[in-house]
Amino acid sequence: MNSSPASVCLLRSLGKRISGTWTDRLLLALVLAGIVFGWLHIGQLAGSGKAMVDIYHGQTLLAEYPLHADKPIHFAAMGESGISDIIIADGEVAISESPCNGKQCVRTGHKHRIGELIACVPNRILVAIRGDAQAFDAMLE
DSSP: OOOOHHHHHHHHHHHHHSOSOHHHHHHHHHHHHHHHHHHHHHHHHHTOSOOEEEEEETTEEEEEEESSOSSOEEEEEEOSSSEEEEEEETTEEEEEEOOOSSOHHHHTOOBOSTTOEEEETTTTEEEEEEOSSOOOSOOOO
16 A cells, blocks of 8 residues: 555654653553543433433424334424424434425434424424433533
8 A cells, every 4th residue: 555745744743743652652542542432432321211202383292202213203293384394213303394484494404312402493393302311411520
């Protein structure tokens, strides 16, 4: 495998900037690997629990579905300006169609974490994911 001269030069300059013995570099690599492992582990803990999707029109609960359903769920939520089509599939929820002008709710995309929201403000439709697990903002000891 041939490396370009620019990438070889970049690697050499990076090697000169990271000073220390090979033990220092190994310790740095282990610490970075521990940080990545810890971050992934905390993400799995925050995502555990039975997640439910609540669909509201204003303050009225229209429907409640499990986020991880066996089959895809299509729900037509009647709002102020028309019908918003909500799809729950593959552990994610999204608004696929809405009569609003800006379509910001459609552009929000798919959501899958507990605590995430999708709102169609002109149509007064709110899609919220709730569950037993609490998402972590920070951990203190």
